[in-house]
Amino acid sequence: WAIAAEEREWKYRLSVYYTKPQDSGVFTCATPRGLTNSITVHVAAVHCEPMEINDPYLTSRVEGTRLGQVAVFQCPIGFRLNGTSNLTCQASGRWSAPVPNCMPIICPSLETDDPHLTLVEHNTSYGGRAVFRCAWGYRLTAPPGVECEVDGQWSGPVPSCEAVLCPPPLPPVNGSMVDEGPHYRVGSAVQFMCNERHQLVGESSVVCTETGFWSHPPPFCKARCPYPGDPKHGRIDPVKFSYEPGDHLKVTCTAGYVVKLEARWPQCRGDGTWSEQVPECRSYHDV
Numbered sequence: 001w002a003i004a005a006e007e008r009e010w011k012y013r014l015s016v017y018y019t020k021p022q023d024s025g026v027f028t029c030a031t032p033r034g035l036t037n038s039i040t041v042h043v044a045a046v047h048c049e050p051m052e053i054n055d056p057y058l059t060s061r062v063e064g065t066r067l068g069q070v071a072v073f074q075c076p077i078g079f080r081l082n083g084t085s086n087l088t089c090q091a092s093g094r095w096s097a098p099v100p101n102c103m104p105i106i107c108p109s110l111e112t113d114d115p116h117l118t119l120v121e122h123n124t125s126y127g128g129r130a131v132f133r134c135a136w137g138y139r140l141t142a143p144p145g146v147e148c149e150v151d152g153q154w155s156g157p158v159p160s161c162e163a164v165l166c167p168p169p170l171p172p173v174n175g176s177m178v179d180e181g182p183h184y185r186v187g188s189a190v191q192f193m194c195n196e197r198h199q200l201v202g203e204s205s206v207v208c209t210e211t212g213f214w215s216h217p218p219p220f221c222k223a224r225c226p227y228p229g230d231p232k233h234g235r236i237d238p239v240k241f242s243y244e245p246g247d248h249l250k251v252t253c254t255a256g257y258v259v260k261l262e263a264r265w266p267q268c269r270g271d272g273t274w275s276e277q278v279p280e281c282r283s284y285h286d287v
Helices: none
Strands: 025-030 036-041 059-062 070-074 079-082 086-088 101-104 117-122 129-134 138-140 145-147 161-163 175-178 189-194 198-201 205-207 220-223 234-237 250-253
Touching: 129 138, 189 198
Parallel strands: none
Antiparallel strands: 025 036, 059 070, 070 086, 079 101, 117 129, 129 145, 138 161, 175 189, 189 205, 198 220, 234 250
């Protein structure tokens, strides 16, 4: 409505602050040349409807229901907010968004494809745990449990089971073993034997346990000389089932019999053999 060219770039603004209903009316703007433009202003109070909050888990802090006032919402631990956390009362008399609600945090259900893996506890809510166990003879490759976290995800992957294996045993020196190799699973047994003129010291058989260790330490074969038997008309001393290297034998003859003076007493050697034959008991008449 500016006619003069020099007035066409002029700008006019009506500013009304801290309005009250009594500020309603007609406002006219006039140019220096007497041109006018009028507007009608109606001032009315804007109020949004009071909020209805039916969710027992939802907490709110509402400034009020007047224009520009804000309502802030939040959920407790273990729940997530479904909707907008901040709502504002708008000029239309409506809130900027619907009242949100709290939904429990749920982690996805877990499934196991490993036939040896069992799920012994499965709580998918926030803070809940999933606990796993392996079948006998197997062990977990990761910690046995995972926890449902605040983001609705599990704290780690589902573990798997691997077979428990014991290390291959070594055959004893001067001996051998009968096994079920080359892989020794839980329950596998190994038997040990010694060569001739050797005695097994330790357990003759061991079993692979769930710890991955053998039930007993491996045995060893120690040289032993066999009992040579008593000579005719006499007896040896000492009498043992077997003799250790270094042991000596003596012979005691019955009445009327003696051992030759030049006879040498047998000694058990390191290879499990006797150094001499057991001396004979001879009659006094033959000496």
